[in-house]
Amino acid sequence: MVNLDVLLxxxxxxxxxxxxxxxxxxxYKFLSFKYSSLSSEFLEQRKLFWGTIPFxxxxxxxxxxxxxxxxxxxxxxxxxxxxxxxxxxxxxxxILGLSALVGLIGLFIRRLTNxxxxxVTSKMDIFVEVVLLAQIVLGVxxxxxxxxxxxxxxxxxxxxxxxxxTFSPEITAVSQLPLVIKLHIIGAFLIVxxxxxxxxxxxxxxxxxxxxxxxxxxxxxxxKNRVRNPEESWGVTRPKNN
Numbered sequence: 001m002v003n004l005d006v007l008l009x010x011x012x013x014x015x016x017x018x019x020x021x022x023x024x025x026x027x028y029k030f031l032s033f034k035y036s037s038l039s040s041e042f043l044e045q046r047k048l049f050w051g052t053i054p055f056x057x058x059x060x061x062x063x064x065x066x067x068x069x070x071x072x073x074x075x076x077x078x079x080x081x082x083x084x085x086x087x088x089x090x091x092x093x094x095i096l097g098l099s100a101l102v103g104l105i106g107l108f109i110r111r112l113t114n115x116x117x118x119x120v121t122s123k124m125d126i127f128v129e130v131v132l133l134a135q136i137v138l139g140v141x142x143x144x145x146x147x148x149x150x151x152x153x154x155x156x157x158x159x160x161x162x163x164x165x166t167f168s169p170e171i172t173a174v175s176q177l178p179l180v181i182k183l184h185i186i187g188a189f190l191i192v193x194x195x196x197x198x199x200x201x202x203x204x205x206x207x208x209x210x211x212x213x214x215x216x217x218x219x220x221x222x223x224k225n226r227v228r229n230p231e232e233s234w235g236v237t238r239p240k241n242n
Contacts, residue, residue, distance in 0.1 A: 008186055009160075010169040023196025038113035047110040055103025058096040062139070065093060066153070069086060070161055080151045089150050090143065097140040112151035128198045135187040141180055157185070192209055 069076045080086040110127050111117050145151055156173045163170040174185070195201050 005171055005175045008051055008172040008182070009174050012186070013164055013189050020192050020195050027196050027201060047106065047114070048119055051103050051106030051110055054099040055107060058098075058100030062093065062096050062100065065096075065150075067202060069153050069218075070151055070158050073158040076150055076154040080148070080154075086148060086151065090147065093149070094140065097136060101133075101136045101140055104129065104136060104175040105162075108133065113151060124194075124198050128194055128200060131187065131190060131194065135184065135191065138184040138187060141186060142149045146178065146181065174192065 009048070080089070109128065111121050111125065146152075160170060160174045174182070177185075191200070195204070
């Protein structure tokens with residue numbers, strides 16, 4: 001069992017990260033037109049909306065929460081020293097997990113039952129959604145059955161992840177965790193491994209530049225020659241339509 005722990009919590013994380021980095025660079029360089037989520041919004045929109053909104057809200061906030069605890073473990077433990085704060089975090093995380101779970105189930109059903117979506121669905125799409133579904137189920141299970149996760153994450157998993165980043169893996173504490181938590185950790189690295197081979201790659205090139213780019217000019221009742229003039233520069237203030 002010790003050798004298996006070494007393989008899963010020492011070798012596998014480095015392997016997954018290496019494949020993710022190399023694979024993502026290769027795909028961006030040679031398959032750049034496929035470097036997206038290949039949106040199916042034009043094929044079906046209503047069910048997509050009710051699935052993707054709760055899923056993305058839940059999964060993004062949970063990821064940011066994990067990231068915060070990883071970066072600030074001492075601050076997390078100090079914050080959790082007040083019981084009411086810890087309860088609020090635990091209940092909030094559980095609700096977000098349920099939100100992501102409900103949204104993903106909706107998206108999965110949509111992909112399997114809508115003929116227009118099914119025809120553009122690959123085996124990798126199904127596999128990734130099954131892995132994500134299992135990962136979220138494990139996360140909700142952990143939140144319900146193994147309380148105060150933010151505290152033991154800060155005191156056990158944060159040091160483990162730091163040890164991986166400093167190339168001095170320390171898995172003694174992780175090896176003592178319950179099986180369901182071990183599976184959740186392995187699932188996280190498996191998702192990292194799958195990024196270059198699936199639609200998951202799209203979050204790497206999310207259009208964050210839209211936040212600060214100049215406003216797009218949409219103008220009516222103007223001369224076509226003036227509208228199409230390449231010499232006209234972008235504006236940095238909100239334009240007024242004529």
